[in-house]
Each structure stands twice: as C-alpha cells, then as structure tokens.
Amino acid sequence: MILLNSRHILRAGHALFRQRFFGRYGAERRCAMLLRMMCVVLTALVASGGLAYAQDDLEARRAAAIRYVQSPFMQDMLAALNSPASLQTILGATSAQWSNIPEHHREKITSIMNEEMETLVPVMNAAMVEAVAQTMTLEQIELLDAFYRLPEMRDLNARFNDMNRIMMQGIAPQMQAVQARMLERMRREVR
Secondary structure, X not given: OHHHHHHHHHHHHHHXXXXXXXXXXXXXXXXXXXXXXXXXXXXXXXXXXXXXXXXXXXXXXXXXXXXXXXXXHHHHHHHHHOOHHXXXXXXXXXXXXXXXXXXXXXXXXXXXHHHHHHOOHHHHHHHHHHHHHHHOOHHHHHHHHHHHOOHHHHHHXXXXXXXXXXXXXXXXXXXXXXXXXXXXXXXXXXX
C-alpha cells in the first residue's frame, strides 16, 4: 500500500508539474511551486520509510544509489559546485580581499582550486552513494532518482545554479562581516 501511495504521489506530482509549471506562471511562482512539490515528495518519502526499510537489502540500495548519484541532475549539480564560476562566487562572497586581488591571480587561484576540487569528485560520488544507501529505503532512492531524471529537472538545475550565484553575490557583504566578527570573537574569547 505504501509503495502504491508513494508512486501515485510521484505520478500526480509529475502531472501537476507538467500541467502548471510551464507556460502559465512566472519564474518566481514556478520556483515556489517546485519547492512545494518537492516538500510533498519528501514528506511522502519520509512517511513511507519505516516499513520499506526492513524489506530491502543494503546491496540493492547501493545499486539504486549508484544510479541516482550518476543521474544527469546530480552530476550537473556536482559539476556546478566545482565550476570556476561557482568557486569565484563563493570566494567573492566570503573574502573581503578577493576583489583586491588582480584578475590574473584570481583566475589562477580559481584554476588551482578547481583542479584540486576535481580530485574530490570520485570521493564525493562514493560517499554520496554510501550515505544514500545507508539512510534511505530502496523505494525512496528510486523515487528520488525518477524525480530528478524528469526532463524538466535538467533546466531547473541550471536555474538553481544561477539562483545560488545571485544569492551569494547578494549576501557577500553580510558574509564577510560575519566572518570578521567570528575571527574577532575567536581572538578575544578562545584563549
């Protein structure tokens, strides 16, 4: 019964997604709707977790987790996190001195960071597979994989990357101020 309900929720969510998400609403409304739908799917996953977990084995969950982690959405997300543009955005938001560094040095720093972060991708993939396999049921993994393999998700991933970049740029002064306060407090209070 739980399996049918969760799959029914996924199908209904996908139908609603296709019907209402594209064409009728603006980008802000679409993002809000997507977040609500994701909450419904995640709630269904959490609610169905108890019974299904005992029914599947770790190896089956690992195999499903590998498929999920290797999905285009997840791989695009990891690539975006490690991209030079993402690293520059993070550095710009977290370091007040970043804008004072000459452009050619910033490019070199970003290139070095990108090369080093790329060495972590296989480790991140393996850790993600193991974490997913150990914390989710087979049904939950399959539902997430199906959801993130929807064609619409590929485009949304790029939008999330743009949204994160804009957000990080928007809060850069506040992040830098928080870091400065933390460092000052650590100097004063940690002795």
